[in-house]
Amino acid sequence: xxxxxxxxxxxxxxxxxxxxxxxxxxxxxxxxxxxxxxxxxxxxxxxxxxxxxxxxxxxxxxxxxxxxxxxxxxxxxxxxxxxxxxxxxxxxxxxxxxxxxx
Amino acid sequence: xxxxxxxxxxxxxxxxxxxxxxxxxxxxxxxxxxxxxxxxxxxxxxxxxxxxxxxxxxxxxxxxxxxxxxxxxxxxxxxxxxxxxxxxxxxxxxxxxxxxxxxxxxxxxxxxxxxxxxxxxxxxxxxxxxxxxxxxxxxxxxxxxxxxxxxxxxxxxxxxxxxxxxxxx
Numbered sequence: 001x002x003x004x005x006x007x008x009x010x011x012x013x014x015x016x017x018x019x020x021x022x023x024x025x026x027x028x029x030x031x032x033x034x035x036x037x038x039x040x041x042x043x044x045x046x047x048x049x050x051x052x053x054x055x056x057x058x059x060x061x062x063x064x065x066x067x068x069x070x071x072x073x074x075x076x077x078x079x080x081x082x083x084x085x086x087x088x089x090x091x092x093x094x095x096x097x098x099x100x101x102x
Numbered sequence: 103x104x105x106x107x108x109x110x111x112x113x114x115x116x117x118x119x120x121x122x123x124x125x126x127x128x129x130x131x132x133x134x135x136x137x138x139x140x141x142x143x144x145x146x147x148x149x150x151x152x153x154x155x156x157x158x159x160x161x162x163x164x165x166x167x168x169x170x171x172x173x174x175x176x177x178x179x180x181x182x183x184x185x186x187x188x189x190x191x192x193x194x195x196x197x198x199x200x201x202x203x204x205x206x207x208x209x210x211x212x213x214x215x216x217x218x219x220x221x222x223x224x225x226x227x228x229x230x231x232x233x234x235x236x237x238x239x240x241x242x243x244x245x246x247x248x249x250x251x252x253x254x255x256x257x258x259x260x261x262x263x264x265x266x267x268x269x270x271x
Contacts, residue, residue: 001105001109002108002109002112002152004221004223005216005217006116007149007153008212008216009213009216010116010120010149012209012212012213012216013120013209014120014123014146015208015212016205016206016208016212017123017124017126017127017205018123018127019201019204019205020127020198020201020202020205021126021127024127024193024196024198024201025127026191026192026194027132029132029174029178029181030127030132030135032174033126033136033139034126036166036170037123037139037142040142040143040146040166043146043158044146044150047150047153047155047158048153050153050155051153051155052221052223052224053221053223056224058232058235058236058239059239061155061157061158061232062236062239062244064155064158065158065236065240066247066251068158068161068162068165069251069255070251071170072165072170072255072258073254073255073257073258074258075170075173076258076259076262077261077262077265079173079174079177079262080261080262080263080265081265082181083177083180083265083266084266084268086180092181094193095193095195
């Protein structure tokens with residue numbers, strides 16, 4: 001029988017994979033992708049709790065919609081910043097972007 | 103029979119999601135990572151279907167696969183230098199083994215918390231018409247939050263255009 005623990009386990013594994021990616025990736029785009037993985041893990045958790053703990057209320061699903069909205073805005077602004085940084089500095093490697101102002 | 107199919111579907115979607123998520127962080131080419139990210143989003147939307155969140159599964163495919171994954175592929179192609187070495191390497195100065203161990207420990211701790219927390223289940227409530235229920239919630243109880251999200255999206259759109267294109271001075 002698949003219960004809540006199974007879905008939460010999948011979400012925890014995906015979150016840990018995203019955490020690993022955020023800490024080890026070299027380019028900003030790779031780091032942004034890992035952040036997306038972590039946000040997806042959070043969404044799975046929200047919908048799992050909504051399904052198993054408050055099945056009538058759907059509050060978790062509404063919350064997940066707002067999370068998706070914020071994630072979309074974050075990706076748009078993040079990638080625009082990546083383009084800008086690439087245009088100005090000609091690199092997208094996070095380790096080389098160690099100045100706040102140039 | 104029904105439950106067997108449900109279990110099989112869960113394990114298939116979970117395997118797709120986890121395997122492609124591992125691929126996203128281990129592949130050396132950013133384009134491969136972006137396409138695997140799209141596959142991972144499809145697996146997650148399958149999990150949403152199993153959780154009876156049909157509207158969110160559709161939203162997941164529309165927004166994550168149709169917009170975010172495509173924007174990632176575009177961003178990868180616009181900022182590509184050369185194919186000499188991998189475009190999505192792991193940083194050399196960071197001890198990736200140690201980070202992997204820490205991430206694994208995170209999973210272990212979370213599993214312990216999941217196993218020991220006394221959850222209060224509320225039985226199997228079957229919700230039939232999630233889109234109209236969600237619409238009622240968003241347009242009544244969460245009206246202010248919805249307006250704030252709309253303003254946030256507008257601000258993000260303007261900000262993204264200004265950042266990417268530059269301002270005429």
